[in-house]
Amino acid sequence: DTGVSQNPRHKITKRGQNVTFRCDPISEHNRLYWYRQTLGQGPEFLTYFQNEAQLEKSRLLSDRFSAERPKGSFSTLEIQRTEQGDSAMYLCASSLVGGRYSSYNEQFFGPGTRLTVL
Amino acid sequence: GIQVEQSPPDLILQEGANSTLRCNFSDSVNNLQWFHQNPWGQLINLFYIPSGTKQNGRLSATTVATERYSLLYISSSQTTDSGVYFCAAPGGDNYGQNFVFGPGTRLSVLP
Numbered sequence: 001d002t003g004v005s006q007n008p009r010h011k012i013t014k015r016g017q018n019v020t021f022r023c024d025p026i027s028e029h030n031r032l033y034w035y036r037q038t039l040g041q042g043p044e045f046l047t048y049f050q051n052e053a054q055l056e057k058s059r060l061l062s063d064r065f066s067a068e069r070p071k072g073s074f075s076t077l078e079i080q081r082t083e084q085g086d087s088a089m090y091l092c093a094s095s096l097v098g099g100r101y102s103s104y105n106e107q108f109f110g111p112g113t114r115l116t117v118l
Numbered sequence: 119g120i121q122v123e124q125s126p127p128d129l130i131l132q133e134g135a136n137s138t139l140r141c142n143f144s145d146s147v148n149n150l151q152w153f154h155q156n157p158w159g160q161l162i163n164l165f166y167i168p169s170g171t172k173q174n175g176r177l178s179a180t181t182v183a184t185e186r187y188s189l190l191y192i193s194s195s196q197t198t199d200s201g202v203y204f205c206a207a208p209g210g211d212n213y214g215q216n217f218v219f220g221p222g223t224r225l226s227v228l229p
Contacts, residue, residue: 033216042204042219043161056216089159105149105208107217109161 004110006092012116013082020078021113025094032075033093043091082117089114120145120209124220131195131227139190139223141205150181152190155202195227
């Protein structure tokens with residue numbers, strides 16, 4: 001068990017460019033979450049997957065953002081036409097949840113990808 | 119959705135001192151986590167504690183779900199305890215599926 005990994009760890013891009021981040025969850029975890037954290041704030045939820053299905057998207061997730069988890073393992077988060085306001089730490093988390101009515105949902109976070117938009 | 123508050127916002131301690139961090143939440147919860155964010159941004163799991171009390175070395179946590187608060191105790195603090203402590207509770211449009219984080223408590227432990 002190597003934990004949640006994210007790549008790249010840092011990304012600097014110019015406004016208007018597209019960027020893609022990758023998250024590899026803990027193996028066998030069926031849930032994968034994306035959060036965004038700006039300086040001095042707590043993380044804010046963006047979206048989550050149960051296996052390959054994207055089940056919820058936050059209102060924070062504009063049309064320029066898209067996330068996929070094609071085979072229920074790793075996930076990618078793409079930001080199109082980046083803006084300076086997109087500069088933040090993008091965090092990925094994974095968890096293993098049980099039956100439909102199970103409330104257990106301990107999330108484990110990756111090291112994050114720090115995005116700077118110039 | 120649920121509101122999560124933390125206090126104090128900032129805390130400065132001398133090494134060896136004890137401290138208590140508080141997390142209040144506006145609605146009943148069926149799980150709650152405490153995290154420590156280190157200077158490199160990594161969120162480290164401290165406790166998964168929907169109710170009751172847990173201890174792990176110098177750290178312990180108590181959640182009283184009926185009164186909607188959780189406490190994190192740090193005893194004999196060390197400089198490596200410095201960082202930001204977050205609590206997080208389920209919230210959002212689909213109850214229990216994602217976390218709402220508090221604003222954090224920034225802890226500085228001085229040698």
